[in-house]
Amino acid sequence: MIVVTGATGNVGRELVGALAAAGEKVTAVSRQPARQPEGVEHRQADLSEPAGLRGAFDGADALFLLVAGENPQAILDAAKAGGVRRFVEQTREEARAQMSRVMPAPVVEGTLAILGTPSAAEQQVSPDVERLLGRPARSFADWAARNLAAFR
Incomplete structure (x- = not known):
């Protein structure tokens, strides 16, 4: 099973739909109840x-952490305790690119301003990827397209 946080947002809604259409078992997590594609379980939770969140992670193999709240490490710890072993986190740049497809630039920038400046840990992710792999980090969309089969 795959858990998606931020499942009712612009990116999360599309991701949940794509995973469900591909036949994946999905648990969508969001603060508010929301209609989900057929076969998708919804868990209302506050990040x-x-x-x-522990119940949402029970039996899950993977977590798409599209929204992480104030303490992403606590969410990752809860996911690990529930058995999750594969994690994907959306970067600020990827969020900007995804939102820009459907929202005017001032709304995108206003939304990102509300979310605040990325933490030191968030800012470290891309340089670490580049240092470890010898290439820049790829976009979330590229990664998802290449790796969807791994989540089956």
């Missing part, structure tokens, strides 16, 4: 209280 600022990661302990409340």
